[in-house]
Each structure stands twice: as C-alpha cells, then as structure tokens.
Amino acid sequence: xxxxxxxxxxxxxxxxxxxxxxxxxxxxxxxxxxxxxxxxxxxxxxxxxxxxxxxxxxxxxxxxxxxxxxxxxxxxxxxxxxxxxxxxxxxxxxxxxxxxxxxxxxxxxxxxxxxxxxxxxxxxxxxxxxxxxxxxxxxxxxxxxxxxxxxxxxxxxxxxxxxxxxxxxxxxxxxxxxxxxxxxxxxxxxxxxxxxxxxxxxxxxxxxxxx
Ligand code: HEC
Ligand code: HEC
Numbered sequence: 001x002x003x004x005x006x007x008x009x010x011x012x013x014x015x016x017x018x019x020x021x022x023x024x025x026x027x028x029x030x031x032x033x034x035x036x037x038x039x040x041x042x043x044x045x046x047x048x049x050x051x052x053x054x055x056x057x058x059x060x061x062x063x064x065x066x067x068x069x070x071x072x073x074x075x076x077x078x079x080x081x082x083x084x085x086x087x088x089x090x091x092x093x094x095x096x097x098x099x100x101x102x103x104x105x106x107x108x109x110x111x112x113x114x115x116x117x118x119x120x121x122x123x124x125x126x127x128x129x130x131x132x133x134x135x136x137x138x139x140x141x142x143x144x145x146x147x148x149x150x151x152x153x154x155x156x157x158x159x160x161x162x163x164x165x166x167x168x169x170x171x172x173x174x175x176x177x178x179x180x181x182x183x184x185x186x187x188x189x190x191x192x193x194x195x196x197x198x199x200x201x202x203x204x205x206x207x208x209x210x211x
Contacts, residue, residue: 038088041087054172070104080099123210124164137151140152
C-alpha cells in the first residue's frame with residue numbers, strides 16, 4: 001500500500017468518525033427530550049409552569065439563560081435546594097439541581113433548554129401588596145430595568161424572567177445573592193448591594209404583582 005492510499009484510508013475513517021460524533025452530539029431525539037422533560041416537569045410543573053412557590057417556573061426563559069443555568073448547577077456554583085418530585089415514578093423522592101444537571105450531557109442540556117424556551121411562561125397567581133408593588137416598580141425602573149427589560153418580563157435579556165415568578169423562590173435568590181452563595185455579574189452586584197431591606201421587599205411585590 002502506498003502512502004497516499006494509506007492517508008486516503010485514514011481520511012475516510014476519520015471523516016466517518018467525525019460524522020458519527022457530530023450526529024451523536026446533536027442526537028437528543030424527540031423521545032429523549034420527552035423523557036428528560038418528564039423528569040423536569042415532575043418538579044417544575046407541566047410544561048415547566050410551576051405550581052410550587054419554592055420551585056421556579058422555567059418555561060419561556062431564553063435558551064441561553066436556561067443552558068447557562070444548567071452549567072452553573074453542574075459546577076455547583078449556585079445553591080442546589082433539595083425538593084421532592086411531585087408527580088411520576090419518583091413521586092415523593094428527593095433530588096436537587098446539582099444532581100439533575102450532573103445527569104445531563106451538554107448536548108441534552110442544550111436541547112432541554114431549547115425545549116423550555118419554546119414553552120409559555122405562566123405567571124404565578126399569588127398574593128401581593130399593591131403599595132409595596134408600586135414602590136417596587138420605581139426601584140426596578142431606576143436600578144434594574146437596564147438588564148431586566150419590560151418589568152423583568154423579557155426573555156431577550158438572557159437574565160431569567162422576574163415578572164410573575166414565584167415570590168418565595170425570588171426571595172431565596174435575593175438571599176443567595178446577598179450572602180454570596182449565587183454568583184452575579186459585578187454591575188448587578190453594585191445595584192443589589194445598595195438595596196435596603198424595604199427596597200428588596202418592594203421589588204418582590206412588584207414582580208409578584210405582574211399576573
Ligand atoms: C427534584 C425537583 C427538581 C427536578 C427533578 C428538577 N428541578 Fe430544576 N429546580 C428545582 C428547584 C427546587 C429549583 C430552585 C432552587 C435551586 O436553585 O436549587 C430549580 C431551579 C431550576 C432552574 C433555575 C431557574 C432560574 O430562574 O434561574 C433551572 C433552569 C432548572 N431548575 C431547570 C431544570 C431542568 C432542565 C430539569 C430537568 C433536567 C430540572 N430543573 C429538574 C427542582 C427540580
Ligand atoms: C448589568 C446587568 C444587570 C443589572 C443592572 C441587574 N441584573 Fe439581575 N441579572 C442579570 C443577569 C445577567 C442575570 C442572570 C445571571 C445568571 O445567569 O445567574 C440576572 C439574574 C437576576 C435574578 C435571578 C433570576 C432567576 O430566574 O433566578 C434576579 C432575582 C435578579 N437578577 C434581580 C435583579 C434586581 C432586583 C436588579 C436591580 C436591583 C438587577 N437584577 C439588576 C443582570 C443584571
């Protein structure tokens with residue numbers, strides 16, 4: 001065998017390998033996605049619209065925000081709160097986001113992020129104080145609107161969705177940011193650090209008031 005033939009053969013084998021790897025990487029099939037989504041929905045609610053105040057709705061956020069969040073959980077860089085599966089085979093069993101993210105390949109995490117980005121964010125029906133909400137709107141409009149547009153309802157910011165998210169989950173995030181347990185970009189930290197307790201409470205009511 002000449003060297004050209006040898007190189008030729010190797011190239012064919014490599015090309016096949018690459019095509020196979022590419023196919024494999026993008027391979028989260030519809031059946032795989034349905035299986036993963038059933039796992040997520042068993043805590044996050046049908047189509048990612050949560051019925052539990054400590055569990056966030058994940059539907060309708062941007063795919064970038066969702067897949068970034070999975071990476072953060074995989075690296076255990078934000079708190080992973082234990083929760084119980086509410087439905088399905090694992091009903092009553094506990095898990096947390098660090099474990100959930102660890103179980104997903106990067107390709108599956110991307111695919112499931114895209115899946116939930118395509119679902120509708122359903123705003124939580126929850127009580128709020130109208131006076132606090134009004135004050136919260138003005139704090140939001142002066143400190144937060146730049147990165148959380150349209151009252152914190154736009155997925156295009158790649159910064160989650162604050163409007164209509166469960167207040168209890170949101171309160172936990174404020175605490176995690178304040179005590180440094182959840183990373184945040186420096187420009188947001190500057191804004192968060194200057195909030196008074198009353199500002200924080202007012203913001204929570206403003207986000208909850210959007211129903
Ligand atoms: C056992 C229950 C449970 C399961 C299963 C679960 N989650 Fe979660 N998830 C939670 C809880 C509780 C939180 C909020 C507390 C925390 O950060 O740990 C959360 C938070 C999140 C967040 C952060 C939302 C935000 O606004 O920043 C994302 C994204 C997420 N989950 C996606 C998923 C995906 C995708 C799956 C399926 C692969 C999944 N979760 C499975 C309980 C669960
Ligand atoms: C410079 C841009 C910027 C500013 C200003 C900013 N944020 Fe953010 N915010 C972000 C980004 C980016 C994220 C997503 C971080 C991540 O991936 O964990 C985020 C995430 C959040 C989250 C978590 C959402 C979730 O689903 O868990 C909350 C809550 C939040 N911001 C509140 C605020 C509040 C309140 C203000 C104003 C006091 C504010 N932010 C100002 C950029 C900003």
